[in-house]
Amino acid sequence: MSRAAPGTGAVAGRWPAGRAVGVGALIVLVVLAVLPLLGGTSNATLLTLTLMLTSIGVAINWNLTGGFTGYVDFGHAVWFGIGAYATAILISLQSNGPQVGWPPVPAILVGALVAGFLAAIIGRATMRLKGPYFSIAMLGTFVAVREIVRVWSPLTGGGVGLTLPPYLNRALFYYVELALVTVLVVGTWWLRRTRFGAALVAIREDEVGAETRGIDTTRLKTAVFSFAGLSTGLFGALWAYQNTFVDPDIAFVEVRTIDAVMGTMLGGLGTVAGPVLGAAALYWVRELLWTHLLDAHLLAQGVLLIVIVLFVPRGLVGLVDRRGTSLFELWGWKGWSRGLRQGPVAGGEAEAAS
C-alpha cells in the first residue's frame, strides 16, 4: 500500500473517498458515544448495544488469526469462557464463608491474562497443525475445556456455576467496551501497516516461503494467537460481570465462535472493517430472526452461513470492492482483498475473477 503524496493524479481522486470512510467511522463513534447521554436510553438498550460491541470485539479478535494468518479457529469462544470463569472465580473467592473476592478491575485484568496465558500454551501445540487440523484441534480444545470446567467443581462450581455480586453500571460497561472496540479497530488498521502485519499475511499466503525469508513464523503466529485469546478473554471477563452468573453451558457456547466466524465472513475475511460491519449486521439480523422466528433462528443462521460461503465469499467489503469503488482504499482493503483472492476462502475460482 503505497501512500503517494496528495495531489498526484489518480491518488488524489481516492483521498476524499478514503477520508469519507474515516469521517463516517468517526461519526458512528460519536453517535455511539453520545447515545447514553441522551434521555430515554434504557438499561436494556445499553445492554443490547454492549452485547453487540462484545460480538464485534470477539469477531475482530477471531479475524486476527482466522483472517490475517489464515489459521481458522473453530474454538475461539474458549478464551471468552476462560476469561469469564477466571474473573468469576477471583471475585467469588471465599474463605470459610465470607467472601474475600478481588475487586473488579484487577479481577477482570487477571481474567484476561489467564486467557492470554493459556492461549500462548495451547497455541504453541495447536498452531503446529495446519488447515482443517488446526480448526478441529481448536474445536476439541473448546469442548475439552468446557468439560474440565464442569468437572473441576471445587474451583469452578461444576455444572452449578458461580454467582457474582451484582455490579451493574450499564453505561460504564458500555463505554469501556466501546473504547476497547475502537482501540482494536485502530490497532488492526495500524497493524496492517507494520512489518508485523505484513509478516502475518505472509504466513497466510505461504508459510514455508515466509519462513525461508527469515520470518519466525512460529513466534509471530503464536504471538497474535495469544493476543487474540487475551483480548477475547477480556470481553469474557466483562461479560461475566454484566451477566452476574456463569456456568459451563453459558460461558462456553459454540454460538459465540459461530458468530465470530460468520460475522467476519459476512463482512470480509482478513479486512479491517469486515468483522466490525459483519458482526454488527449479523447481530441485528439475529435479533430480528430471534424475535420473528423463535426456534427457527438457528436454522436461518445455518442457511445464511452456507449462502455466504458459497455465494459471497469475499463478504460485504468484497462486494463494494468489486464494483470498482476505491472507497476503502485508505484502510488498505485493496491489498487485503487481493490477498484474499489467493487466500483460504476464495481458493482457486477467484483467480478467474481477478
Added chain:
Amino acid sequence: MSYFAQALVNGIALGGMYTILVLGFSIIWGVMGVINLAHGEFVMVGAYLAWMASDFWDVDPFISAPVVFVVMLLFGYLVQRVLVNRIIDRSSLVSLLVMFGVSIILQSVMKIAFSADFRLANTDLDGAWRLSDQLTIPVTRFWILVVAVGVTAGLGLFLGHSRLGKSIRAAAQNREAARIVGVDVKKVYAVTFALCIGLTGVAGALISPLLAVQPFQGPPLTLKAFAITAMAGLGSVRGALGGAMVLGMVEAMLALYVDRIGTNLAVVASFVLLVAALVLRPQGIFKGLRHVDATST
C-alpha cells in the same frame, strides 16, 4: 484384577461402537477430501429415525437399521447433489464451513420437530450376561460390536475386491489418473457419500438404545470421529477399527481409574489423543487411502 477385566470388556464394547460411528466419516474424508463436520448430526438423524420406529411402531433398532440405512442413503445422496458437489473442488475451509452450516441446520430442524428432550429407543437385546460376580458383558454393545466387525470386514472386501470399490480407491489416490483410466469420479463421489451417510445413519440407529437421542448429541461424536480418523489414517478401514479400540480402551480405563469424574473426561481424552496423534504422527498410524501431513513445518 476383575475390575480390570471388566474395563477391558467395556473398552472393547465401546471400541465396537466407535468403529461403526467412525467408518463413514473416515471414508468420506479419505476419498473425497471433505471433512464432514455434520457427521455427528447424521448420526443423530439416524438415531431419531430408529427412535421413531421404536416408539411409534415398536420396531427394534436392530431390525429397523436396514431401513434407516436406505433412508439415510437417499438423504446422503440428496445432500451430495445439492451441496457437496459444489464444495468438493474448493478449499477445505469452504467445505468445513458449509458442513458446519449443515450441522446447525440439522440440529435446529430436529429441535423444532422433536424438542430437545432426551429419548431412548427400546431394544430386546438389552441387559447383561453375567459371566462371574464381577464380569458382565453388556448385550446391546456386544451385538453392536458384532455388527461393527461384520461391516468392517464387508467394507474391506468391498473396497479391496469389487470393481466399484477399486474405483473408489483409485479416485482417492489420484483423481486425475482415475479419470484418465475411465473412472467416473463424479459418480464415485456420489456413491461414496451416499453409502457413508447410510452407514452413519445405521450407527445412529444402533446407538439409539444406549446414548440419549437429542438434537445436540452430534458435536462430541464428530470430535471423536475426527480424533479416531486422524489417529488411524484417512479412509483406512482397519485403522478405524484400531483407532476406535484405542479410544474405547482409554475411555474405559479412565472410567475405572479416575473416580467419579472419569466418564466426563472421555471427551477430554479424545481431544488429547487427537492433538498428540496429529503432532507426533501426522501421517496417521495406519496406512490410509490418502496421504496426509497435518503439521505445517
